[in-house]
Amino acid sequence: MNALTHLSEEEQMFQSAVRDFAESEVRPRxxxxxxxxxxxxxxxxxxxxxxxMGIEIPEAHGGAGxxxxxxxxxxxELSAVDASAAIFVDVQNTLVNRARDPMHxxxxxxxxxxxxxxxxxxxxxxxxxxxxxxxxxxxxx
Numbered sequence: 682m683n684a685l686t687h688l689s690e691e692e693q694m695f696q697s698a699v700r701d702f703a704e705s706e707v708r709p710r711x712x713x714x715x716x717x718x719x720x721x722x723x724x725x726x727x728x729x730x731x732x733x734m735g736i737e738i739p740e741a742h743g744g745a746g747x748x749x750x751x752x753x754x755x756x757x758e759l760s761a762v763d764a765s766a767a768i769f770v771d772v773q774n775t776l777v778n779r780a781r782d783p784m785h786x787x788x789x790x791x792x793x794x795x796x797x798x799x800x801x802x803x804x805x806x807x808x809x810x811x812x813x814x815x816x817x818x819x820x821x822x
Contacts, residue, residue, distance in 0.1 A: 685769045688754075692750065692751060692754060694753045695747065695754060696758060697759040698731065699731070699733070699754065699759065700758045701763075702727070702731055702733075703758050703759050703761065703762040703763070703766070704762065706724065706727055707724065707759065707762045707763050708763070709761050710723075710763075711723065711762065711763050714763065714765065720765050720766065720769055723768060727735050728766075728769070728770060728773075732744070732745030732747075733745075733755055733770045733773075733774075734770065734772050734773045734774070734778075734779060735747075735773075735774070736751050736752045736755060737752060737774060737777060737778060738750060738752075740813050744778075748772075750773070752770075752774045752775065755767075755770055756770060756774075756805075758769045779793070
């Protein structure tokens with residue numbers, strides 16, 4: 682079998698957990714989220730509880746200790762139910778969690794065990810290769 686089509690037992694369990702979560706927690710909110718044109722804020726702590734906001738972050742640092750492929754599995758399962766939930770988790774794992782200094786040093790947990798995330802926006806200074814940081818947000822949960 683091809684390694685990309687054969688999931689390990691851990692990957693199968695993770696995929697199943699995300700699928701169950703998407704069906705039980707996200708799907709019942711989809712209509713209301715579409716009407717409100719926003720992600721239900723009540724989902725955010727649930728994403729953290731399931732470990733979806735730090736899939737590749739080592740467990741010693743409060744993450745799930747998973748792999749990039751597990752991030753792909755999570756995004757795929759969430760996408761089957763709601764694209765906005767999937768994008769939220771995807772951006773957290775592929776952009777925010779991969780932040781490097783100096784941005785990463787701007788926003789650190791105040792207490793051990795607390796998860797921190799953040800994202801920035803950049804305005805072009807005439808060249809797409811020369812962005813400058815215009816704002817940085819931190820989320821402490």
